[in-house]
Amino acid sequence: MKRKPNARPRRKTAARAIDFQTDWTYAPAPESTGHIQLRERYGLFINGQFVNPKSGKYFATTNPANEKKLAEVAEAGIADADRAVRAARQAYETVWSRLSAAERGKYLYRIARIIQERAREFSVIESMDGGKAIRESRDVDVPLVAAHFFYYAGWADKLAYAFPGKTPKPLGVAGQIIPWNFPLLMAAWKIAPALATGNTVVLKPAETTPLTALKLAEVFRDADLPPGVVNIITGGGATGAALVNHPDIDKVAFTGSTDVGKLILKALAGRKTKYTLELGGKAANIIFEDAALDQAVEGIVNGIFFNQGHVCCAGSRLFVQESVADVVVEKLKERMETLIVGDPLDKNTDIGAINSRMQLDKIQAYIKIGRDEGADFYQTSCKLPAKGYWCAPALFTNASQSHRIVQEEIFGPVLAIQTFRTIEEVLEKANNTPYGLSGGVWTDKGAKIFKMTSKLRAGVIWANTFSKFDPGSPFGGYKESGVGREGGLQGLMPYLQLA
Template sequence: MKSMTVSEKSEAQKSTKDLALDFGRAWEYAPSPEATDHVKIEKRYELFIGGKWVAPKSGKYFPTVSPSTEETLAEVAEANAEDVDLAVRAARRAYDGVWSRMRPEERGKYIFRIARAIQEKARELAIVETLDGGKPIKESRDVDIPLAAAHFFYHAGWADKLDYAFHGRKARPLGVAGQVIPWNFPLLMAAWKLAPALACGNTVVLKPAETTPLSALFLARIIEECELPEGVVNIVTGAGATGAAVVDHPGIDKIAFTGSTAVGKRIQAALAGSHKRLTLELGGKAANIVFADAPIDQAIEGIVNGIYFNQGHVCCAGSRLLVEESVHDVVVRKLADRIKTLRLGDPLDKNTDIGAINSKMQLDKIRELVASGEKEGAQLYQSTCPIPQKGYFFPPTFFTGASQSSRIAREEIFGPVLTVMTFRTPDEAIEKANNTMYGLSAGIWTDKGAKIFHMATRLKAGVIWGNTFNKFDPTSPFGGYKESGFGREGGRQGLSAYVELDG
């Protein structure tokens, strides 16, 4: 080695430019599927209203399908307006009769019970979540379920400490909360919604997403086992019409919704003049900003975690990568190699990194947007990993050379698709990052602490991650700026969504 002449060096330049790593079959991981035999999924699920499992007045049931196998897992009751009305009445009775009168510390103890029961049943809940939603078991096992338990545990402790929470202002519950949640983190979103509502003394009518109702129904069983007073939590399954019936019900005092910005806007408009309180956690198109002075190899992991975590079905996904121009080529080269190592396939396999797309509809939407990216002239990078014959799958993908105005740079794709763009100065990074109607999250990668703070102050987003991405914690308020919604979930600040304050 020692030294090299100039001509040797340029020769090396030529030959090394296209070097790529070979992630082949030298040592393959054997399939390692999580055993599912101890999880019993019923053939049919009724509605959970007033502490009882009741057949829907609608008389209708819909299938819930595993997106990785396209097999029907169970039939689930479809609640209509009449069913929702029964649920709201049950919640009201529970609010007036029991829950709002209960000593706060007793309320807290019920919520602690739920947290503990989730921990006890963590394995089966993880399996159900993965079966019904398609997410990799390692994520439901290590992220969704532990965080769901943590949210209940955290909020349980608030129940008898609300007098400390608002600087002397007295907090009282709102009454009956109607909560409509999405399919990307089914149990975790149920926890984010239920835990603060219950801790603050409200009762709840919860509507899970139609493609992922099972874990909420398992949670209903847990709530039964924990002997919560009947009607404190009611779970009505169904699709958009069921959600609309919850939103429109005059007996509800507060609506909390997590989902798309389009639906959020419709809900906000529908509630006009109703006096119902509202919090919205909507879409995003987060910028993940990588500076030249970043720890590049760790930034690559952050990029991967930002966009490929949960197949990119994450409202706060880092779907726009803004890279300082001087390191663009390096980042692209490394990222292109890195996505080759992502393991796509059976979500129940413990080594699967990328599971199934949640539904056929979502898969079609992703394909359509990726096609538009190619049509608009962006350069496509895509893993060539094998795609299972059955089920809805989409390989990890990223685009370079996309314009700031292209659809793949502006629209929320909600899939494993990243759009890479460049910037030259911190100001330009801020300008481009903020150049969106969304404002949910952002990531900053730099070795310079001062720069993290500088950027964090100027980015218009509710959650900012410095040298990390997609981190959640019950103590950390989560929620958006601009059209990503309003209100926070988690932390002391999140309690405001479920109380009325005197001044």
């Protein structure tokens, strides 16, 4: 049989598209909420008890998917923060620092097991209070929470082996402030290494997502953790400031925005208090022409639309090699059309609610900025619920380094796409940011992966995958993305004096 000359047909994609408007649709599959127990009002968890705040103030925490109030929580003032720090100090001096390391480990193992047993309840509350899809809270957040406690439980009596030749000693009282994007997971990232190393804790969860931390207090009680070892005070920025400014704190661990991180550094200047800061990011996710493109598209989706884009290590800057840029963007848009946005408690939901009205306003403001800057905007056509805070997955093509949507952290489901021609070009652009938390490289060529990962200035770099976490892997930023590492053996160091 004769063959025609090998001419590749030009792509004519405009006329062809995959139609996802099928007759067959998925019926609602909501996770039940009947099994969870929430009080109408929560006090502060200090010295093993829920106590009324001295401030006398309470605020409501709402479900961002329907704007309904879930519970009232106390707003801790300066006197409350002081009370919590004093409880932590007393527990440190009288109980926790005197306990054998193996005993500390036992408490952590017990906490991990109770979290596993109550995983369903925690997943549902996490989704209700924060808006994230139950698929993620069930399959990602809560299993990782338990894994973190298990992991650091193992280190508790092996610290001498972690740091040979040194005598590791705890610092004392750790003040920990966590964000609203992974409320329970960030609590675990902070509390587990602090307790394993023999410190006591005052934790302040985020204003919009306090509930799972308060449920965690119940776990500590059920585990018979000695009173005062972990104290949980709720509130907003002022409560966080009261904690940071308390003179009897030995260590501050903060995860949140770079702006607040800078304020904390100023407050800590001249003090002996140690600190770790895990701040913002604007990660470069880089797709080379020799990548497995269909899987890379999945990686792009996981990178930017995971948790509604409320992820400090989100792959929010996409770099695609020019030779495959059209194909990748076309595949990506198509894949985005299949993402289900809606009720966070529905098991089929891919993308849940934006965490708060404030955050939604910020995301929408950035979308306007991007459009004004002249980048090409695309957003999926999915229907959004009438009540609640929602943002359909979106992207900008033809973005450039000088655009604010490329430079600044949006913290929402909005991707900025740029193209590149060479390795040198993409390295320069990827590193041309004040941030350096994470990055992604997609190529079928192993040598290229090593070349890229050794030259990208970021704390975590994923190769041919994205948004993967493990308690054994250290996490943290270069430049304005933070100071110090959490997770892994490295995550022990910020909670120890190594003499």
